[in-house]
Amino acid sequence: MMRLVLLVLLLFPAMSWAEVGLPAVKVVTSADGSQEYSVSLQILFIMTALTLLPAALMMMTAFTRVIVVLAILRQAIGLQQTPSNQIMVGMALFLTLFIMTPTLDKVNEVALQPYLNEKITSIQAVEAAATPMRNFMLAQTREDDIALFVKLAGKEGKIQSLDTLPFTILMPAFVTSELKTAFQIGFMIFIPFLIVDMVVASVLMAMGMMMLSPVIISLPFKIMLFVMVDGWSMIMGTLAASFGM
Numbered sequence: 216m217m218r219l220v221l222l223v224l225l226l227f228p229a230m231s232w233a234e235v236g237l238p239a240v241k242v243v244t245s246a247d248g249s250q251e252y253s254v255s256l257q258i259l260f261i262m263t264a265l266t267l268l269p270a271a272l273m274m275m276t277a278f279t280r281v282i283v284v285l286a287i288l289r290q291a292i293g294l295q296q297t298p299s300n301q302i303m304v305g306m307a308l309f310l311t312l313f314i315m316t317p318t319l320d321k322v323n324e325v326a327l328q329p330y331l332n333e334k335i336t337s338i339q340a341v342e343a344a345a346t347p348m349r350n351f352m353l354a355q356t357r358e359d360d361i362a363l364f365v366k367l368a369g370k371e372g373k374i375q376s377l378d379t380l381p382f383t384i385l386m387p388a389f390v391t392s393e394l395k396t397a398f399q400i401g402f403m404i405f406i407p408f409l410i411v412d413m414v415v416a417s418v419l420m421a422m423g424m425m426m427l428s429p430v431i432i433s434l435p436f437k438i439m440l441f442v443m444v445d446g447w448s449m450i451m452g453t454l455a456a457s458f459g460m
Contacts, residue, residue, distance in 0.1 A: 274386045275348055277314040277355075279393040280400075281454055282307040287401030288450060291408040292441060293434050310451060314458050321347040345382075352389040353377055355396075355458065360388040396457065404450070408437050 272278050285303050289295075298306070312319075326344035329335045335343065364384045365371055374380055415433040419425070440446075 272311075274390055275352060276311050277393075277454075277458055278307055278311045279390060280397040280457070281310050281314075283394065283397035284400050284404070284450070284454060287397075288404055291401075291405045292437050293408075293430055310454060314455055315351070318347050318351045349380075349382075349385065352385055353380075356385065356389045356392045357395070360391045360395075361385070363391075364388045400453065400457065407440065411437050411440060 282303065285307060289298065289303070322344045325347065326335075326340045329343070330337065330340035361377075361380065361384070364387050365374060365380075368384055370384070374384075412429060412433045415436065416429040419429055419432065
């Protein structure tokens with residue numbers, strides 16, 4: 216009898232925890248045919264999505280254009296390690312956050328807050344959040360890049376409007392357009408520094424100092440030029456303005 220009582224006492228906590236625990240897998244079908252997943256599955260989906268966060272940051276935001284322009288700027292000045300990669304990435308991240316703030320505010324308004332207030336399901340929240348991101352990406356994507364990837368996907372004539380354009384086509388077209396724009400801005404940045412290098416090299420050649428590296432002499436002049444024109448403000452302002460801000 217004593218053993219039976221001890222067995223019941225040992226099993227009772229496990230039974231109680233099983234009753235109050237979250238269901239591991241649960242799918243609820245709503246009246247309109249949509250499905251809602253249990254909290255456990257939602258957490259699993261979120262943790263899986265976090266692994267794709269770096270790719271989403273590059274494929275769906277302003278990060279690509281910003282980081283490429285900053286890298287070209289550092290190369291144009293001639294500073295290989297200054298600013299460091301950590302500083303460059305940090306600058307790109309915070310400038311991306313600044314540029315994406317209107318879009319993120321819209322996502323928060325139409326998707327996150329209704330979902331937290333339990334007015335919409337998780338699937339509806341994802342669909343609602345996709346619309347502001349799609350609008351941002353379409354505004355920055357060239358039509359010829361979209362046409363290129365539509366042709367490569369073999370869907371010519373099948374897509375009636377940009378609203379029905381799948382993300383699998385929009386994302387590579389968006390990144391291609393961002394790279395084009397970044398290299399155009401980088402080219403305009405490179406020209407003044409290239410002129411300084413050419414002038415310094417010509418002067419050294421005329422003075423017969425062919426053994427002296429022009430890069431060493433031109434570097435202080437390029438830094439001075441960049442500081443005198445308030446280069447960092449110009450670069451940040453140009454990048455923000457290039458997104459229509």
